[in-house]
Amino acid sequence: MAERQFQTKVKSIQSDWGGEFRCLTQFFTSLSIIQRRSCPHTSEQNETVERQHRHVVETGLTLLAQYHLPQQFWHFAFETAVYLINRLPSRVYSNKYPFEHIFKRKPDYSFFRVFGCQCFPYLRPYNNHKIDIRSTPCVFLGYSPAHHGYRCFDPNIERIYIVRHVRFNEHVFPYHKSPPTPTPSQLEQSCVSIFPEPPPFIPADPIEPSSTLQPSQSDLPFPTEPTPTTPTTSTHNHTTTTATDSTHLTLCTRLPVQSQILHSKLVPLIYAQIPNSLPFTTRLPIIPSP
Numbered sequence: 001m002a003e004r005q006f007q008t009k010v011k012s013i014q015s016d017w018g019g020e021f022r023c024l025t026q027f028f029t030s031l032s033i034i035q036r037r038s039c040p041h042t043s044e045q046n047e048t049v050e051r052q053h054r055h056v057v058e059t060g061l062t063l064l065a066q067y068h069l070p071q072q073f074w075h076f077a078f079e080t081a082v083y084l085i086n087r088l089p090s091r092v093y094s095n096k097y098p099f100e101h102i103f104k105r106k107p108d109y110s111f112f113r114v115f116g117c118q119c120f121p122y123l124r125p126y127n128n129h130k131i132d133i134r135s136t137p138c139v140f141l142g143y144s145p146a147h148h149g150y151r152c153f154d155p156n157i158e159r160i161y162i163v164r165h166v167r168f169n170e171h172v173f174p175y176h177k178s179p180p181t182p183t184p185s186q187l188e189q190s191c192v193s194i195f196p197e198p199p200p201f202i203p204a205d206p207i208e209p210s211s212t213l214q215p216s217q218s219d220l221p222f223p224t225e226p227t228p229t230t231p232t233t234s235t236h237n238h239t240t241t242t243a244t245d246s247t248h249l250t251l252c253t254r255l256p257v258q259s260q261i262l263h264s265k266l267v268p269l270i271y272a273q274i275p276n277s278l279p280f281t282t283r284l285p286i287i288p289s290p
Helices: 002-006 025-030 043-066 071-085 098-103 184-190 246-254 263-272
Strands: 012-015 034-037 118-121 138-143 150-154 159-163 166-169 232-236 239-243
Touching: 012 043, 025 034, 043 071, 071 138, 118 150
Parallel strands: 012 034
Antiparallel strands: 118 138, 118 166, 138 150, 150 159, 232 239
């Protein structure tokens, strides 16, 4: 074929030492073709062939799985995969098509159809009577390598037609069985709740219009400034002592060290809250402000 179609001669062939190639040794020798063999159990020496084989197998399995076809159609899927790969752009040929690289013309994409879809071939030539049905729903199984036509499989009589005039319904796949629609009773049984019984209804407490919700101090992300209170001043022996609310002390002690409260105001405030019954040694010293 290489000599007749492409005006070239085959000089050497790379293969492994499989049983399908051993019987060709004498044939290659008679044609002066060198047969190179890879080492035993070293498939990486045939990397180009192995990768192409893997590409064909994965593409064929994808066609079967995508359109839910049974495995008995695997050879049709693999032939279709080879047909598509030869007509898709390849980085090896600078994003050209292998078909274009060999035959010097671009493939006809208008001939492509969705593999495994529903099709209606024109069956008038196959009928034995004039009033027979002229078409029947079939499954598209790829392209004929020896004809310019399509393979159409009739699942009712398990027959394959090779037809040129076909109408395709590319949105319907006969072997794709949709799951049955569940009935309302099945839906109720399939729903599982984490509650054995519905929780009782608890009425909310009525809110008086005059009342307002005030967040507690513990719910706030940071302490707020308390409501200012009027300090009480008592004069005794020419000394002044200022007493404030204990809430002010609690809020002040929550502030971090990096706060802006002056040290001269914080220390006397804490010192004023220490009871006089404690020993003198337990009292905090008053550090004058700088």
